[in-house]
Amino acid sequence: MQPLYIQNSLTRKKERFTPLSPPYVGMYVCGPTVYSNVHLGNVRTFLTFDIVYRYLTFLGYQVRYVRNITDVGHLTGDSDDGEDKIGKKARLENLEPMEIVQKYTNDFHDVMRIFNMKSPSIEPSATGHIVEQIQMIQDIIERGYGYESNGSVYFSVRKFSEDFPYGELSGRRIDDLLSNTRSLDGQNEKNDPLDFALWKKADASHLMKWPSPWSEGFPGWHLECSVMSTKYLGKTFDIHGGGMDLKFPHHECEIAQNIGAHGGERPVNYWMHGNMLTVNGRKMAKSEGNGFTPDELVTGNHPLLERGYSPMTVRFFMLQGHYASTLDFSNEALQAAEKGLERLMTAIVKLSDLPLSVEGMDDTQIPKLMERCAQAMGDDFNTPILIGVLFDGVKLINNIVSGKVTISAPQRQQLQEGLEGYVLDVLGLEVENKASQNGGDEDALMGLLVDLRGKAKDNKDWATADTIRDTLGALGITIMDGKDGSSWKKD
Numbered sequence: 001m002q003p004l005y006i007q008n009s010l011t012r013k014k015e016r017f018t019p020l021s022p023p024y025v026g027m028y029v030c031g032p033t034v035y036s037n038v039h040l041g042n043v044r045t046f047l048t049f050d051i052v053y054r055y056l057t058f059l060g061y062q063v064r065y066v067r068n069i070t071d072v073g074h075l076t077g078d079s080d081d082g083e084d085k086i087g088k089k090a091r092l093e094n095l096e097p098m099e100i101v102q103k104y105t106n107d108f109h110d111v112m113r114i115f116n117m118k119s120p121s122i123e124p125s126a127t128g129h130i131v132e133q134i135q136m137i138q139d140i141i142e143r144g145y146g147y148e149s150n151g152s153v154y155f156s157v158r159k160f161s162e163d164f165p166y167g168e169l170s171g172r173r174i175d176d177l178l179s180n181t182r183s184l185d186g187q188n189e190k191n192d193p194l195d196f197a198l199w200k201k202a203d204a205s206h207l208m209k210w211p212s213p214w215s216e217g218f219p220g221w222h223l224e225c226s227v228m229s230t231k232y233l234g235k236t237f238d239i240h241g242g243g244m245d246l247k248f249p250h251h252e253c254e255i256a257q258n259i260g261a262h263g264g265e266r267p268v269n270y271w272m273h274g275n276m277l278t279v280n281g282r283k284m285a286k287s288e289g290n291g292f293t294p295d296e297l298v299t300g301n302h303p304l305l306e307r308g309y310s311p312m313t314v315r316f317f318m319l320q321g322h323y324a325s326t327l328d329f330s331n332e333a334l335q336a337a338e339k340g341l342e343r344l345m346t347a348i349v350k351l352s353d354l355p356l357s358v359e360g361m362d363d364t365q366i367p368k369l370m371e372r373c374a375q376a377m378g379d380d381f382n383t384p385i386l387i388g389v390l391f392d393g394v395k396l397i398n399n400i401v402s403g404k405v406t407i408s409a410p411q412r413q414q415l416q417e418g419l420e421g422y423v424l425d426v427l428g429l430e431v432e433n434k435a436s437q438n439g440g441d442e443d444a445l446m447g448l449l450v451d452l453r454g455k456a457k458d459n460k461d462w463a464t465a466d467t468i469r470d471t472l473g474a475l476g477i478t479i480m481d482g483k484d485g486s487s488w489k490k491d
């Protein structure tokens, strides 16, 4: 199998990827907290792991890809205080917390679909694993790393760090952490400021709570990922991913919980972290007001957007940066990506009817091109380098079309299979339906309508869904509902 090197966030080294039990690979990715619409920053991280999943599959691995839905326990405060984000939204909108969860999970799935992201193999939710979370807390307490205080349970970081290293992933030293933490005021339930919650006793106003041996309450945010990764992938598995901002405290706490519950085994062999999407150098985030949603992106309806851009343009724009580097959003970069994508996809479409000749080109040329593609992806999923190589492929195609280079029938098959594999399967780029002369406006609008109809259907709003379909039908446009979502065509 083609060698693959992964930059491991834990060891800070680029390491040759060797799965625990090939051809099987276990991969866990922290999913969204479903209390509001996902923004483009979130999309970047999920795209990073879509590429990892696609490439592992492309190499022939059988990947079990687990991506969770956080639907409880993520609090508004940055420590273990504050309101549950989902509970808060439910209170403000006067809805059941599970209505909020459903609404934003549906939105998340719509977004994943329009960006052509592959579905995970398992998408477990935190609320669906309360029993297992209680069990893991019991295991941690039994091994001496957790303690109960006033109905809540905390993880004792200091006790853990006496037996195992703590802070390896984020490079934090326990003494530095301590000197940067406020001392406890005596009112606090924790024994130590570094400790974090495994279970929180709920107060009377708290909406989402479950019985447990300690109190009616809810699990701490970090616990769900330890529990669900262990349940579906085992005590030690291959790859764990998430955005860079999750390294600390989330992933550091996950490691401590797993080792605290199961003993000394390292839970994850390769930790991978995707870097942030920024706007004018600042992280895109809901709290910054600079995080626009994919709907706004397609319509251009946001102060930061000069106009709308198609989902594939955005996908291509993001893939032009390496996942480990920050990527700054700009209209200029998106407009350049739109042109680049157009050039690439036009060439790909031409592949099937390239003029053939008996002679053909030097037989080593196409394998060399493909080898460069494999090297780029094998070097820590380097999509910008891959795109550079693919543009050499575009040049070659254009030279064949203009007659400067000749290609034989077997060579054409080799080129077509090779390039389509990287463009369509690995990078997940699709030919978009577009009236390209008008800059993709029609495509963007149609994408929006198809998306709105999908949402109406999800909400069982059949009247709206049918109105959209029938009105478009009268204009000679058919919406087709396929296995992988809806698409459209002109009659």
Ligand code: AMP
Pocket (backbone or CB within 6 Å): 030, 031, 032, 033, 034, 040, 041, 042, 043, 044, 045, 242, 243, 244, 245, 246, 274, 275, 276, 277, 278, 283, 284, 285
């Ligand atoms: P959340 O819904 O906030 O839990 O975030 C879901 C995922 O999106 C996490 O893996 C985050 O690390 C990631 N994320 C959040 N903001 C950004 C950003 N600006 N750029 C890239 N990834 C992000």
Ligand code: ZN
Pocket (backbone or CB within 6 Å): 029, 030, 031, 225, 242, 250
């Ligand atoms: Zn997680």
